Amino acid sequence: MTKFTTADVVRHDEERFKAQANQSAPCRSADGLTQPSPSLTLPRLEGDEDGVRMMKESLARQARNNLYIDRSAYCSLLAGEMQRRGLPGAQEFVGEGLSCMERFGERHFESELHRLRDELAGGSDRRK
Numbered sequence: 001m002t003k004f005t006t007a008d009v010v011r012h013d014e015e016r017f018k019a020q021a022n023q024s025a026p027c028r029s030a031d032g033l034t035q036p037s038p039s040l041t042l043p044r045l046e047g048d049e050d051g052v053r054m055m056k057e058s059l060a061r062q063a064r065n066n067l068y069i070d071r072s073a074y075c076s077l078l079a080g081e082m083q084r085r086g087l088p089g090a091q092e093f094v095g096e097g098l099s100c101m102e103r104f105g106e107r108h109f110e111s112e113l114h115r116l117r118d119e120l121a122g123g124s125d126r127r128k
Helices: 006-024 038-046 050-064 071-085 090-104 110-122
Strands: none
Touching: 050 071, 071 090, 071 110, 090 110
16 A cells, blocks of 8 residues: 655645646637636536536535535535426425525525525526
8 A cells, every 4th residue: 555645645736726727727719718618618518417416426425424514505506507407306405405504504505595495496497
């Protein structure tokens, strides 16, 4: 088994953060206009449900490991995307987000969770 020093871990993290920053950086088109990075827009353009599936799996893994940091925010984002795509189960994640908000005091997505809850309960879909 390979042993890593603290310096190895720090170097790895720095390289990873640089790579992520490069992927998230705006791209310049031929006419010089700034455009979002393809890595940010590709999942929506493809129209597949991989992003939603991956987010659900990530939330399940976090719950198994008792990691609840920003869970209300992630539940809100996931429920909003599921609503936008017309996928079932968005209300479940809104409820979980509201529950986590109350339990952990994460109120930065409170208004979005309440908006989604009201839209889903009323059956309206103003985002389309």
